[in-house]
Amino acid sequence: xxxxxxxxxxxxxxxxxxxxxxxxxxxxxxxxxxxxxxxxxxxxxxxxxxxxxxxxxxxxxxxxxxxxxxxxxxxxxxxxxxxxxxxxxxxxxxxxxxxxxxxxxxxxxxxxxxxxxxxxxxxxxxxxxxxxxxxxxxxxxxxxxxxxxxxxxxxxxxxxxxxxxxxxxxxxxxxxxxxxxxxxxxxxxxxxxxxxxxxxxxxxxxxxxxxxxxxxxxxxxxxxxxxxxxxxxxxxxxxxxxxxxxxxxxxxxxxxxxxxxxxxxxxxxxxxxxxxxxxxxxxxxxxxxxxxxxxxxxxxxxxxxxxxxxxxxxxxxxxxxxxxxxxxxxxxxxxxxxxxxxxxxxxxxxxxxxxxxxxxxxxxxxxxxxxxxxxxxxxxxxxxxxxxxxxxxxxxxxxxxxxxxxxxxxxxxxxxxxxxxxxxxxxxxxxxxxxxxxxxxxxxxxxxxxxxxxxxxxx
Amino acid sequence: xxxxxxxxxxxxxxxxxxxxxxxxxxxxxxxxxxxxxxxxxxxxxxxxxxxxxxxxxxxxxxxxxxxxxxxxxxxxxxxxxxxxxxxxxxxxxxxxxxxxxxxxxxxxxxxxxxxxxxxxxxxxxxxxxxxxxxxxxxxxxxxxxxxxxxxxxxxxxxxxxxxxxxxxxxxxxxxxxxxxxxxxxxxxxxxxxxxxxxxxxxxxxxxxxxxxxxxxxxxxxxxxxxxxxxxxxxxxxxxxxxxxxxxxxxxxxxxxxxxxxxxxxxxxxxxxxxxxxxxxxxxxxxxxxxxxxxxxxxxxxxxxxxxxxxxxxxxxxxxxxxxxxxxxxxxxxxxxxxxxxxxxxxxxxxxxxxxxxxxxxxxxxxxxxxxxxxxxxxxxxxxxxxxxxxxxxxxxxxxxxxxxxxxxxxxxxxxxxxxxxxxxxxxxxxxxxxxxxxxxxxxxxxxxxxxxxxxxxxx
Numbered sequence: 001x002x003x004x005x006x007x008x009x010x011x012x013x014x015x016x017x018x019x020x021x022x023x024x025x026x027x028x029x030x031x032x033x034x035x036x037x038x039x040x041x042x043x044x045x046x047x048x049x050x051x052x053x054x055x056x057x058x059x060x061x062x063x064x065x066x067x068x069x070x071x072x073x074x075x076x077x078x079x080x081x082x083x084x085x086x087x088x089x090x091x092x093x094x095x096x097x098x099x100x101x102x103x104x105x106x107x108x109x110x111x112x113x114x115x116x117x118x119x120x121x122x123x124x125x126x127x128x129x130x131x132x133x134x135x136x137x138x139x140x141x142x143x144x145x146x147x148x149x150x151x152x153x154x155x156x157x158x159x160x161x162x163x164x165x166x167x168x169x170x171x172x173x174x175x176x177x178x179x180x181x182x183x184x185x186x187x188x189x190x191x192x193x194x195x196x197x198x199x200x201x202x203x204x205x206x207x208x209x210x211x212x213x214x215x216x217x218x219x220x221x222x223x224x225x226x227x228x229x230x231x232x233x234x235x236x237x238x239x240x241x242x243x244x245x246x247x248x249x250x251x252x253x254x255x256x257x258x259x260x261x262x263x264x265x266x267x268x269x270x271x272x273x274x275x276x277x278x279x280x281x282x283x284x285x286x287x288x289x290x291x292x293x294x295x296x297x298x299x300x301x302x303x304x305x306x307x308x309x310x311x312x313x314x315x316x317x318x319x320x321x322x323x324x325x326x327x328x329x330x331x332x333x334x335x336x337x338x339x340x341x342x343x344x345x346x347x348x349x350x351x352x353x354x355x356x357x358x359x360x361x362x363x364x365x366x367x368x369x370x371x372x373x374x375x376x377x378x379x380x381x382x383x384x385x386x387x388x389x390x391x392x393x394x395x396x397x398x399x400x401x402x403x404x405x406x407x408x409x410x411x412x413x414x415x416x417x418x419x420x421x422x423x424x425x426x427x428x429x430x431x432x433x434x435x436x437x438x439x440x441x442x443x444x445x446x447x448x449x450x451x452x453x454x455x456x457x458x459x
Numbered sequence: 460x461x462x463x464x465x466x467x468x469x470x471x472x473x474x475x476x477x478x479x480x481x482x483x484x485x486x487x488x489x490x491x492x493x494x495x496x497x498x499x500x501x502x503x504x505x506x507x508x509x510x511x512x513x514x515x516x517x518x519x520x521x522x523x524x525x526x527x528x529x530x531x532x533x534x535x536x537x538x539x540x541x542x543x544x545x546x547x548x549x550x551x552x553x554x555x556x557x558x559x560x561x562x563x564x565x566x567x568x569x570x571x572x573x574x575x576x577x578x579x580x581x582x583x584x585x586x587x588x589x590x591x592x593x594x595x596x597x598x599x600x601x602x603x604x605x606x607x608x609x610x611x612x613x614x615x616x617x618x619x620x621x622x623x624x625x626x627x628x629x630x631x632x633x634x635x636x637x638x639x640x641x642x643x644x645x646x647x648x649x650x651x652x653x654x655x656x657x658x659x660x661x662x663x664x665x666x667x668x669x670x671x672x673x674x675x676x677x678x679x680x681x682x683x684x685x686x687x688x689x690x691x692x693x694x695x696x697x698x699x700x701x702x703x704x705x706x707x708x709x710x711x712x713x714x715x716x717x718x719x720x721x722x723x724x725x726x727x728x729x730x731x732x733x734x735x736x737x738x739x740x741x742x743x744x745x746x747x748x749x750x751x752x753x754x755x756x757x758x759x760x761x762x763x764x765x766x767x768x769x770x771x772x773x774x775x776x777x778x779x780x781x782x783x784x785x786x787x788x789x790x791x792x793x794x795x796x797x798x799x800x801x802x803x804x805x806x807x808x809x810x811x812x813x814x815x816x817x818x819x820x821x822x823x824x825x826x827x828x829x830x831x832x833x834x835x836x837x838x839x840x841x842x843x844x845x846x847x848x849x850x851x852x853x854x855x856x857x858x859x860x861x862x863x864x865x866x867x868x869x870x871x872x873x874x875x876x877x878x879x880x881x882x883x884x885x886x887x888x889x890x891x892x893x894x895x896x897x898x899x900x901x902x903x904x905x906x907x908x909x910x911x912x913x914x915x916x917x918x
Contacts, residue, residue: 207815319811344808351807352778356666 004452007073007167007221014061014072021061021072024167025054025116028074031165031459038142038455040133041159043079044086045119050074053116068113069224075110076160076169079120080127081212082201083107090203091125091132091153094324094331104201105230106170106212113228118166121156124392127172127205128153128317130333131392136184136384137163137453138420148384148420151181152392154215158185161215163456168216168225174205174313176380176398178213179410179425184384184393186412186421186451188444189215190222193431194405197229206316208358209309209402217451219409219441226433255442257290260426261372264295266302270381270396278422279378282413282447286376289446294372300364302400308361309399310339311346311354318343358403365404366430374439375427379410383420401425407433409440413447421451463911466532466626466680473520473531480520480531483626484513484575487533490624490918497601497914499592500618502538502548504578509533512575528683530573535619535628538579539586540671541660542566549662550584550591550612553783553790563660564689565629565671572687577625580615583851586631586664587612587776589792590851595643595843596622596912597879607843607879610640611851613674617644620674622915627675627684633664633772635839635857637672638869638884643843643852645871645880645910647903648674649681652890653864654691665775667817668768668861676910678868678900685892714901716749719885720831723754725761729840729855737881738837741872741906745835748905753831759823764859767820769798770805770813777802817862824863825889833898834886838869842879860884866892868899872906880910 005013005024013019029047036042057072077083080090082100084107089095103111111117122134134155139148150159154171158181161169171178173191182189191213199210214225262283271279287293318325318340325332325340332340368375381397401408407428416422426443428436464472464483472478488506495501516531536542539549541559543566548554562570570576581593593614598607609618613630617640620628630637632650641648650672658669673684721742730738746752777784777799784791784799791799827834840856860867866887875881885902887895 207811207818315807315811319808319815322808344806346807347803348774348805348807348810349778349781349803351810352666352774356778359666 004164004456006218007216008218008224010167011069011071011073011224015066017061021054021057021116022051024072025050025074028118028164028166031163031456034459035163035165035455039135039137039159039163041121041156041163041165042076043089043120043122043156046086046117049085050116050118057114057116066114069227070110071114073115073168074118074166075115076118076121076157076166077107078154078157078169078171079123080172080203081107081170083117083120086120088203089120090127091123092331094328100201102201105198107201109228109230110170110225115228121154121160121169124153124155125333125336126203126317126321127174127177128339129335129392131389132156134159135388137455138184138186138384140419142455147386147388149184149388149392151184151384153177154181155392157215158182158187161217162187162451162453164452164459168214168221171213171215172202173211173213173398173402174209175309175402176393176395178211178215179379179398179408180393180395182215182410183379183412183421183423186453187215187217188219188222188409188411189213190226190409190433190437190440191401191407192226192433193407195232196431196433198232204316204320206313208312208316208355211402219411219437219444222409223437226437255438257292258373258439258442259292259294260286260374260376261294261296261368263298263302263375263377267377267397271378272382274383274416274418275378275381275422278413278416279424282424283376285446286443293376296368296372296375298364298368300361300368305361305400305403306396308354308357309403310342311351312358314339314343315346315351316343362404365406369429374436377425377427379423379425383416383418383422397425401427406430407436409436411440411444411447412449412451414449463623463915465677466675467677467683469626470528470530470532470683474525476520480513480516480575481510483531484509484533487577487623487625490622490915493918494622494624494914498594498596498618498622500580500615500622500624501535502579502581502615503545505545505576508544509575509577516573516575525573527572528686529569532574532627533577533625534569534574535577535580535616535625536566537613537616537628537630538582539631539662540566540629542576542579545579547662548579549586550582551790553787559660561660564657566660568687568689569629569684574687580613580619580628583612583614584792584795585662585776585780586633586636587798588794588851590848591615593618594847596914597643597645597843599878601914606845606847608643608847608851610643610843612636613640614851616674617641617646620676621646621910621912623911623918627673627680630672630674631661632670632672632857632861633668634768634861635852635854637670637674638838638857638867639852639854641674641869642838642871642880642882645912646674646676647678647681647868647870648672649685649868649892649896649899650860650866651685651892652866655890655892656688657691663775663779665772667771667775667814670861678870678896678903681868682896685896714897716751717832717898717901718751718753719745719833719835720753720755720827722757722761722834722836726836726856730837731841733842733875733877734837734840734881737872737875738883741883742835744905745902752835755827755831755834757823757827759820759827761859764820764862765855767813767816768858768862769801770810771817773798773802774805774810775802821863824865828888833895836884836886838882838884842875842877842881856884860886865889866895868895870899870903870906871908871910873908
């Protein structure tokens with residue numbers, strides 16, 4: 001078997017005992033050996049622990065014993081999320097020695113479901129803005145003079161999943177940190193409804209916007225991972241109460257062509273030609289397959305979300321880092337420093353006013369779904385820009401949904417005119433995450449995009 | 460019928476057609492005429508609208524048509540909550556002309572259930588600290604030289620319900636504004652789980668602590684009102700998702716003697732002798748009736764909640780009032796001015812740190828219920844103090860639960876040694892409000908306290 005199985009395919013084969021967890025792990029390690037010198041997706045690969053886990057899971061599989069939906073599947077974990085025994089470096093020199101005593105609940109959930117935790121993937125410094133060393137597997141010049149950013153901040157998770165160095169990965173999003181790198185690298189991701197998935201054991205950026213989510217090649221892969229992620233335990237049982245119903249049998253659900261809302265305005269005007277054309281093409285294919293595409297009227301001014309988002313993120317990031325920042329400002333990169341300076345200068349009243357604005361925005365977003373099943377908008381306003389050294393892109397198209405807290409699935413729709421991947425975000429009703437994934441899977445089937453980058457085919 | 464029916468009794472009699480909504484309204488208006496000169500519970504009594512409503516509801520009742528559980532029941536509304544066509548003065552000279560265009564959803568919910576909205580009850584200025592003119596119906600000197608505060612900020616609602624000028628009333632709590640006046644006035648109240656009941660159309664004090672709740676003589680009365688209060692619509696469907704189940708048939712539920720946790724420490728040390736004795740007596744009676752009383756171990760330091768609560772409340776109140784306050788500082792009372800000054804001087808990072816502390820506190824409170832059905836603590840640390848002109852009391856014993864957001868029912872347990880009412884708070888699991896009310900009703904039956912104040916018996 002030389003082709004690259006998706007996570008869901010690999011999980012099925014392991015269960016059918018036609019693929020061994022050890023063989024699958026070896027294939028991932030082989031890809032890491034061949035590709036990661038160029039792609040730089042990993043901070044640490046814990047080969048020994050992964051091999052021991054895979055061997056144990058292989059023994060169980062032979063006996064017909066399976067721990068859960070991810071039995072034997074190698075998974076990468078963004079390096080701001082705790083994995084017991086490994087440092088959580090968060091892309092910062094300040095955290096060289098922060099060895100995690102315990103798994104974050106999301107990691108523990110994956111392990112319980114049988115996942116092999118393969119290692120820690122590269123993150124942008126404290127999951128903010130200053131670029132990481134990771135590279136974009138779709139960059140045409142990847143082998144000599146790479147120029148296109150893989151996006152951030154979950155750079156390593158997106159790169160590793162795209163190149164098949166693992167079958168799925170955990171990332172986080174505060175602005176655009178799941179959707180942007182996933183789009184630039186041609187993989188799928190979902191950002192769950194706000195506060196549905198546990199954030200314990202994750203280095204915080206901004207309480208009101210931080211989300212943990214999975215990255216993988218296909219929506220079915222994401223759905224398997226989502227099933228294993230425990231609920232947020234903030235505010236007593238609220239997280240659990242709000243968790244999506246487990247009743248819906250995702251894989252078997254016969255989804256009818258959905259009714260998808262478009263937003264026009266800001267989304268049309270901000271997208272560049274590459275993305276505008278790719279999005280129109282994607283929508284045409286969905287329409288041809290039977291989807292109803294409906295313009296949604298709204299008084300929400302999406303171009304005004306960014307300052308509110310930045311103010312809240314700046315204050316909350318400053319709250320997390322203020323002690324370290326006052327002690328060792330030089331240990332922070334230039335982009336995060338600007339953010340922290342803004343946060344430190346803000347008054348409580350201005351921050352509280354931004355939080356009130358956020359609540360009003362969330363109420364208005366909730367009404368966008370009155371007449372449609374989900375919204376469809378481009379995932380990014382450009383394809384991966386040639387800013388490898390300077391910027392991981394910007395979050396114009398992702399931050400509105402991080403702020404809203406509505407669930408998002410991002411699906412690569414194909415290659416744009418410039419040969420780089422484009423994707424669409426399907427945005428669903430609050431707390432209806434599983435239905436959103438089913439809708440996104442319907443769209444993915446229509447797009448039928450083979451999202452393995454050329455570099456990953458060589459292997 | 461000369462005795463004073465409770466809300467639930469009156470509702471039953473109206474349904475049985477042995478009491479007419481018009482007769483009931485007249486009885487309330489008669490009490491207002493005789494008592495409110497001394498008690499000062501009302502800002503405005505809307506006699507004409509109330510009479511029209513009662514007449515219409517009486518016609519329907521004769522036909523055997525009943526709108527809902529509150530058909531024909533006169534209800535008072537704290538004057539920070541919008542009632543269509545009446546000003547929402549919020550106890551401030553700044554709001555003389557703020558006539559509400561529409562009912563707040565909570566008021567609309569009561570009306571839909573058949574309530575007669577009788578008028579607006581006195582609130583402390585902007586529901587904060589500076590005393591209102593209302594007086595305590597239990598004050599032994601009520602007829603000549605009243606000295607004991609009725610508590611605040613829902614002063615008028617507690618006084619009106621205690622004196623039978625209405626059968627129930629809406630109030631709000633940010634620190635102790637439902638539980639403290641209800642305790643001082645000898646009536647029952649419940650503060651629902653945070654963000655379960657709508658706050659739209661209510662003048663805000665502090666987003667993270669504001670709760671709307673009912674005040675009445677008995678728990679069964681509160682339960683009827685709670686059924687009619689619509690869910691908070693913040694963050695899409697979250698409020699609704701978190702709303703207590705309507706399945707439990709509260710009145711018929713056979714509650715077994717509950718397992719109640721005590722907290723000792725801060726709660727024992729802060730209470731004065733009157734309250735300590737009254738609480739011990741209450742707990743002894745519950746024990747004799749079969750309740751299990753269990754000391755709960757906790758690392759929560761309840762004496763440290765107050766500064767965190769005050770910081771958040773100050774910032775959020777300043778956010779609400781900053782424009783008016785900068786323009787007309789002299790229009791604000793001395794106690795709220797100090798609060799607003801603190802809020803305006805706070806940095807965003809310090810406020811955000813307080814919010815993070817709040818979240819950690821809520822998680823720890825959630826764990827207090829691991830081994831008990833509910834907690835029992837005194838409602839106040841003293842009975843109504845003789846500070847009618849200067850202070851409505853302080854919120855040491857109420858603010859911890861406003862901050863926690865856990866649901867609370869406060870029940871008068873009897874008269875303390877000084878002849879003034881004492882009460883206990885039963886604190887329940889998050890989102891389990893209906894079960895909490897059932898437990899509180901069990902306790903109330905054990906206490907069997909006739910909570911009609913002497914002044915209300917004269918009428």
